[in-house]
Amino acid sequence: xxxxxxxxxxxxxxxxxxxxxxxxxxxxxxxxxxxxxxxxxxxxxxxxxxxxxxxxxxxxxxxxxxxxxxxxxxxxxxxxxxxxxxxxxxxxxxxxxxxxxxxxxxxxxxxxxxxxxxxxxxxxxxxxxxxxxxxxxxxxxxxxxxxxxxxxxxxxxxxxxxxxxxxxxxxxxxxxxxxxxxxxxxxxxxxxxxxxxxxxxxxxxxxxxxxxxxxxxxxxxxxxxxxxxxxxxxxxxxxxxxxxxxxxxxxxxxxxxxxxxxxxxxxxxxxxxxxxxxxxxxxxxxxxxxxxxxxxxxxxxxxxxxxxxxxxxxxxxxxxxxxxxxxxxxxxxxxxxxxxxxxxxxxxxxxxxxxxxxxxxxxxxxxxxxxxxxxxxxxxxxxxxxxxxxxxxxxxxxxxxxxxxxxxxxxxxxxxxxxxxxxxxxxxxxxxxxxxxxxxxxxxxxxxxxxxxxxxxxxxxxxxxxxxxxxxxxxxxxxxxxxxxxxxxxxxxxxxxxxxxxxxxxxxxxxxxxxxxxxxxxxxxxxxxxxxxxxxxxxxxxxxxxxxxxxxxxxxxxxxxxxxxxxxxxx
Amino acid sequence: xxxxxxxxxxxxxxxxxxxxxxxxxxxxxxxxxxxxxxxxxxxxxxxxxxxxxxxxxxxxxxxxxxxxxxxxxxxxxxxxxxxxxxxxxxxxxxxxxxxxxxxxxxxxxxxxxxxxxxxxxxxxxxxxxxxxxxxxxxxxxxxxxxxxxxxxxxxxxxxxxxxxxxxxxxxxxxxxxxxxxxxxxxxxxxxxxxxxxxxxxxxxxxxxxxxxxxxxxxxxxxxxxxxxxxxxxxxxxxxxxxxxxxxxxxxxxxxxxxxxxxxxxxxxxxxxxxxxxx
Numbered sequence: 001x002x003x004x005x006x007x008x009x010x011x012x013x014x015x016x017x018x019x020x021x022x023x024x025x026x027x028x029x030x031x032x033x034x035x036x037x038x039x040x041x042x043x044x045x046x047x048x049x050x051x052x053x054x055x056x057x058x059x060x061x062x063x064x065x066x067x068x069x070x071x072x073x074x075x076x077x078x079x080x081x082x083x084x085x086x087x088x089x090x091x092x093x094x095x096x097x098x099x100x101x102x103x104x105x106x107x108x109x110x111x112x113x114x115x116x117x118x119x120x121x122x123x124x125x126x127x128x129x130x131x132x133x134x135x136x137x138x139x140x141x142x143x144x145x146x147x148x149x150x151x152x153x154x155x156x157x158x159x160x161x162x163x164x165x166x167x168x169x170x171x172x173x174x175x176x177x178x179x180x181x182x183x184x185x186x187x188x189x190x191x192x193x194x195x196x197x198x199x200x201x202x203x204x205x206x207x208x209x210x211x212x213x214x215x216x217x218x219x220x221x222x223x224x225x226x227x228x229x230x231x232x233x234x235x236x237x238x239x240x241x242x243x244x245x246x247x248x249x250x251x252x253x254x255x256x257x258x259x260x261x262x263x264x265x266x267x268x269x270x271x272x273x274x275x276x277x278x279x280x281x282x283x284x285x286x287x288x289x290x291x292x293x294x295x296x297x298x299x300x301x302x303x304x305x306x307x308x309x310x311x312x313x314x315x316x317x318x319x320x321x322x323x324x325x326x327x328x329x330x331x332x333x334x335x336x337x338x339x340x341x342x343x344x345x346x347x348x349x350x351x352x353x354x355x356x357x358x359x360x361x362x363x364x365x366x367x368x369x370x371x372x373x374x375x376x377x378x379x380x381x382x383x384x385x386x387x388x389x390x391x392x393x394x395x396x397x398x399x400x401x402x403x404x405x406x407x408x409x410x411x412x413x414x415x416x417x418x419x420x421x422x423x424x425x426x427x428x429x430x431x432x433x434x435x436x437x438x439x440x441x442x443x444x445x446x447x448x449x450x451x452x453x454x455x456x457x458x459x460x461x462x463x464x465x466x467x468x469x470x471x472x473x474x475x476x477x478x479x480x481x482x483x484x485x486x487x488x489x490x491x492x493x494x495x496x497x498x499x500x501x502x503x504x505x506x507x508x509x510x511x512x513x514x515x516x517x518x519x520x521x522x523x524x525x526x527x528x529x530x531x532x533x534x535x536x537x538x539x540x541x542x543x544x545x546x547x548x549x550x551x552x553x554x555x556x557x558x559x560x561x562x563x564x565x566x567x568x569x570x571x
Numbered sequence: 572x573x574x575x576x577x578x579x580x581x582x583x584x585x586x587x588x589x590x591x592x593x594x595x596x597x598x599x600x601x602x603x604x605x606x607x608x609x610x611x612x613x614x615x616x617x618x619x620x621x622x623x624x625x626x627x628x629x630x631x632x633x634x635x636x637x638x639x640x641x642x643x644x645x646x647x648x649x650x651x652x653x654x655x656x657x658x659x660x661x662x663x664x665x666x667x668x669x670x671x672x673x674x675x676x677x678x679x680x681x682x683x684x685x686x687x688x689x690x691x692x693x694x695x696x697x698x699x700x701x702x703x704x705x706x707x708x709x710x711x712x713x714x715x716x717x718x719x720x721x722x723x724x725x726x727x728x729x730x731x732x733x734x735x736x737x738x739x740x741x742x743x744x745x746x747x748x749x750x751x752x753x754x755x756x757x758x759x760x761x762x763x764x765x766x767x768x769x770x771x772x773x774x775x776x777x778x779x780x781x782x783x784x785x786x787x788x789x790x791x792x793x794x795x796x797x798x799x800x801x802x803x804x805x806x807x808x809x810x811x812x813x814x815x816x817x818x819x820x821x822x823x824x825x826x827x828x829x830x831x832x833x834x835x836x837x838x839x840x841x842x843x844x845x846x847x848x849x
Binding site: 262 | 578582585591592593594595597599600601603623624658671675678680681693694695698699700701702704705706708709764765766768769773774
């Protein structure tokens with residue numbers, strides 16, 4: 001017998017789908033750029049709908065679903081431009097948020113709106129805005145839909161270009177925190193300024209110099225009132241500074257940024273009063289057929305949020321750029337690295353080389369080799385004295401040696417990828433990846449080497465083109481590890497009718513699992529339709545638990561079983 | 572060159588005007604002048620045995636208890652992802668129906684998370700461990716609006732417990748109030764993940780002592796209505812919870828009843844109390 005609650009839920013589900021179909025029906029009307037009052041309106045939409053059903057094989061019970069059989073995340077961006085004036089808003093709806101997204105997003109409304117005016121040397125924006133200073137070490141406000149991440153600033157931004165080659169900007173506001181409106185200093189008020197100097201534009205004598213130099217610097221400050229009930233004294237004003245350079249000459253580019261932050265006791269750093277520092281350097285060389293990039297990053301106590309007690313993926317001021325490769329094949333991407341703001345030392349090398357066409361090894365169409373290496377370790381932290389443990393609450397925390405590797409390995413990634421077009425019809429990608437993934441550090445915040453997963457992944461991706469439109473792609477992956485959930489194999493077959501249709505089936509298969517005698521299959525099937533700026537994708541099947549990372553920020557995606565529908569459109 | 576100097580000076584001026592740094596010198600600790608109130612405060616610690624930061628939060632709860640003694644009542648709610656039974660040695664299931672319902676209702680996704688008297692709206696109620704001390708300090712400094720007396724009648728042979736809650740309202744209050752009687756158990760030794768070697772064995776703390784563990788409710792998750800009348804100063808009501816049988820695996824001498832009265836609309840708890848079962 002159905003309960004009253006389940007009948008109501010079913011009705012709600014039906015109503016949600018009706019809304020969706022109405023939306024799909026009016027999509028073509030909505031998605032034509034409109035001229036309004038002499039200006040242009042453009043924008044984009046996305047709706048992600050997922051249904052959830054129990055699946056005993058992968059351990060999803062009725063209780064896990066808890067009556068919430070459908071989730072929906074959706075947004076619509078509208079930007080109006082009329083000469084020097086721009087205004088826009090984004091509508092968002094999470095009813096309820098898809099599994100894995102923060103439930104604090106539940107709701108519907110307009111969290112983002114702005115108006116901006118640009119005249120001569122000035123540009124003024126009021127409302128919400130995204131921006132960054134340099135590489136983002138002391139400030140980056142951005143939005144990442146797939147992660148459910150948005151730290152836009154709501155306030156005022158002024159950009160000023162007094163002379164050619166000089167760009168100044170200042171910001172003042174508060175950051176977005178889900179749907180919670182700012183009140184009573186519940187998060188910090190942020191203000192900052194940044195200057196960038198293009199020396200070749202400023203000095204006439206350098207105008208035609210082959211060496212191009214850009215210098216920049218700025219500060220970011222947050223004010224959050226003290227809490228007299230908190231057992232430690234808290235700084236109300238915390239400021240971070242940064243300086244940066246970018247030098248390029250011909251094929252060589254070299255850039256770097258250093259940031260310094262004064263005492264900022266927070267929930268992330270366990271209320272320590274140490275200053276924070278970060279250094280990011282990167283050099284690259286490129287010519288036809290060859291690209292080399294070397295990078296290094298040293299982070300020491302550099303979490304910088306506009307609320308000192310925020311621990312989640314929200315209210316970040318600093319962005320600590322990841323050096324690790326973002327893998328595109330699913331098993332290679334199973335163990336992604338998440339930036340450790342309390343301290344990490346990372347180095348990265350990447351070489352892309354194309355063996356020329358019609359050479360002996362390169363073959364008729366050439367062969368591209370890509371090699372990538374990343375290593376991330378702890379930084380070298382020393383206790384303040386014999387009695388205070390490293391990072392003890394209410395102390396200076398520890399001392400650290402500048403740019404020095406600590407002993408503990410956090411992450412290592414060796415990756416080689418060969419892309420070869422064999423003939424007009426055949427194309428092949430082969431890849432091998434070897435990872436060391438310190439589970440304790442990355443997922444548990446435990447400074448230990450007890451659980452370092454050693455993972456080998458091999459990938460073969462073969463495409464056969466029947467003609468200029470029809471292609472069949474076979475993707476085979478194999479992963480071996482003795483830790484965590486053991487070995488995996490994956491196969492995907494995808495048929496594409498360019499440029500509109502694709503159909504695919506996939507299976508990810510887990511075996512030799514040290515935690516279970518069972519083997520697990522995660523089947524799914526998908527198809528997608530693209531028509532100009534509109535895209536609809538539908539998939540059905542099982543999704544394994546995983547971690548999704550973008551830009552070093554990660555979210556856990558729980559296992560799920562059901563239907564996923566994505567509609568995207570821009571105009 | 573002249574204009575560059577001007578720009579730099581202008582920029583330096585902005586920096587001087589806008590930025591400010593508060594450098595804190597040792598000692599970082601300070602005296603807190605709390606107290607003065609007689610409100611008894613409920614701290615709900617949402618936790619789980621695979622949550623690595625939770626021993627630290629349990630430690631903070633203990634420190635607060637040492638500081639505020641009877642004015643602070645603690646419940647450790649084992650619920651959600653980190654409380655699920657999993658691989659050895661984390662096979663125990665300390666979840667309860669009440670705990671899971673609270674966890675879902677208040678939208679708690681990360682642990683440790685706490686609520687102090689369930690103050691605030693929506694996600695504002697949920698506080699990270701570093702926020703607990705200040706929130707408790709502010710609440711204990713307030714005068715109480717009600718007093719609760721818990722009377723337990725417990726039969727050791729049948730393990731049946733009858734509990735009555737006598738609730739006396741000190742002030743006239745708008746709104747409707749409900750009273751809950753939860754049962755908690757102390758001193759349960761079971762494995763707990765831990766990432767702080769300064770507190771105990773890490774990563775697996777096999778003989779961790781779990782205190783204040785929520786075991787269930789005598790009158791469901793949301794309790795009983797205290798009265799449907801307007802609440803006047805000095806009015807007294809009794810909420811009776813009879814016939815609750817303690818699970819055979821619980822040590823009755825380690826069990827206590829935690830009672831609290833809360834506003835039905837805001838969920839704000841106005842008074843809490845704790846009394847041993849025997």
